[in-house]
Amino acid sequence: KQWYQRRVAITAGFTDYRRVLKAVINSAKNSYNCNRILENKHDRKKTWQVINELRGKSKKMIKPSIVIDNQKITDRRIIANQFNKYFNSIASKLNESISDLSDSEFSSFE
Numbered sequence: 001k002q003w004y005q006r007r008v009a010i011t012a013g014f015t016d017y018r019r020v021l022k023a024v025i026n027s028a029k030n031s032y033n034c035n036r037i038l039e040n041k042h043d044r045k046k047t048w049q050v051i052n053e054l055r056g057k058s059k060k061m062i063k064p065s066i067v068i069d070n071q072k073i074t075d076r077r078i079i080a081n082q083f084n085k086y087f088n089s090i091a092s093k094l095n096e097s098i099s100d101l102s103d104s105e106f107s108s109f110e
Helices: 001-039 042-053 076-099 101-107
Strands: 066-068 071-073
Touching: 001 042, 066 101, 071 076
Parallel strands: none
Antiparallel strands: 066 071
């Protein structure tokens, strides 16, 4: 029974400490964010960047990447050229398959 009372006391102390710590952290965050807005109050663009960042609307630059021949490529020009090459090859292959059909196969549709 004594260990139970000690456990309840420790749990209550932990709960109180956690509540106070959360309040201190939130207060520090609010103070930091208010200072950031005040620092940029004369620059609308920067002020809105801070506001949107706080709202979770910040723009994150994601570099596109694609794996070609077991190599990770991040250069946009190379990626565009590879897509272009791929889609052009599809058209060429379709043209070849159509030209391989003999005229006799189309004569049956007349």
